[in-house]
Amino acid sequence: MNILVLIKQVPDTNEVRIDPVTKTLIREGVPSIINPDDKNALEEAIRIREKVGGKVTVISMGPTQAEVALREALAMGADEAYLLTDRAFAGADTYATAKALSKAIEKFQYDIVFCGRQAIDGDTAQVGPQIAEQLDIPQVTYVRKVEIEGDKLIVERALEDGYEIIEVKTPVLLTAIKELNVPRYPSIKGIFNAYNKKEVKILTADDLEVDKNELGLKGSPTKVVATSTPNTERAGEIFTGNIKEAVQNLVERLNSRHVI
Numbered sequence: 522m523n524i525l526v527l528i529k530q531v532p533d534t535n536e537v538r539i540d541p542v543t544k545t546l547i548r549e550g551v552p553s554i555i556n557p558d559d560k561n562a563l564e565e566a567i568r569i570r571e572k573v574g575g576k577v578t579v580i581s582m583g584p585t586q587a588e589v590a591l592r593e594a595l596a597m598g599a600d601e602a603y604l605l606t607d608r609a610f611a612g613a614d615t616y617a618t619a620k621a622l623s624k625a626i627e628k629f630q631y632d633i634v635f636c637g638r639q640a641i642d643g644d645t646a647q648v649g650p651q652i653a654e655q656l657d658i659p660q661v662t663y664v665r666k667v668e669i670e671g672d673k674l675i676v677e678r679a680l681e682d683g684y685e686i687i688e689v690k691t692p693v694l695l696t697a698i699k700e701l702n703v704p705r706y707p708s709i710k711g712i713f714n715a716y717n718k719k720e721v722k723i724l725t726a727d728d729l730e731v732d733k734n735e736l737g738l739k740g741s742p743t744k745v746v747a748t749s750t751p752n753t754e755r756a757g758e759i760f761t762g763n764i765k766e767a768v769q770n771l772v773e774r775l776n777s778r779h780v781i
């Protein structure tokens with residue numbers, strides 16, 4: 522099985538804080554990590570390769586520093602790594618991101634394209650499904666279990682209150698959720714190989730068969746026109762009166778705010 526895993530380097534949003542005075546995000550010192558769902562996708566791809574053979578190739582689109590994420594993926598056990606990096610990719614919305622990534626994917630032989638369900642910074646969960654559309658292949662999202670039977674996959678897809686079992690033939694695009702597995706730590710040998718024996722190959726817009734007007738900001742149907750931080754100040758409210766009245770008022774208030 523040839524498996525392409527799409528990994529995005531993201532700021533660790535658990536570490537992002539809001540400055541109480543300026544009300545802006547404090548970005549300084551926030552570490553960049555492999556998007557968590559993408560690590561689950563990578564782990565599963567490596568497990569599949571360990572079972573049935575084949576190759577795991579990781580691909581990322583981003584600035585040059587995204588190479589660090591690809592080296593970590595190589596250290597975990599990916600065979601090859603490619604970084605799509607070019608000014609022409611900058612400012613992409615999900616449509617233009619999916620366009621660039623699917624044009625890159627077309628250059629490879631693959632059975633499975635594995636994405637994370639969602640990136641913790643953009644948070645849209647749109648890139649995977651859009652790539653499947655661009656490539657005109659089937660997709661299964663919210664994957665929590667995968668079994669391989671020849672060129673067929675038996676996949677469990679998580680729903681809010683249960684799961685579906687889906688049978689699908691390769692080539693297919695899957696998006697992983699954290700319930701799929703526990704990603705491994707890179708081994709010392711893996712880290713050594715990732716930095717000394719393996720390379721991160723660069724792809725630019727010129728390497729893809731695509732009109733540059735379809736990439737980056739130019740190729741994006743949407744534009745972020747403003748961003749703001751949410752108001753984190755919350756006034757407490759005390760419900761007085763006898764217990765019955767206070768509880769009733771509380772329930773009404775929660776109801777009116779669609780909390781319950």
Ligand SMILES: Cc1cc2nc3c(=O)[nH]c(=O)nc-3n(C[C@H](O)[C@H](O)[C@H](O)COP(=O)(O)OP(=O)(O)OC[C@H]3O[C@@H](n4cnc5c(N)ncnc54)[C@H](O)[C@@H]3O)c2cc1C
Nearest residue numbers: 582612613614615618636637639640643644645646647648
């Ligand atoms: C309306 C809008 C406008 C935007 N405008 C800009 C902008 O002007 N400038 C800017 O820098 N960003 C912009 N972004 C952010 C950028 O488009 C997104 O970060 C990017 O499209 C990926 O979307 P996402 O983070 O929601 O990923 P999701 O769709 O949540 O990601 C799902 C999965 O797709 C894969 N994936 C996603 N992105 C990549 C990647 N880059 N490389 C490899 N795999 C990937 C991963 O497997 C990931 O788990 C914009 C986003 C939106 C929604």
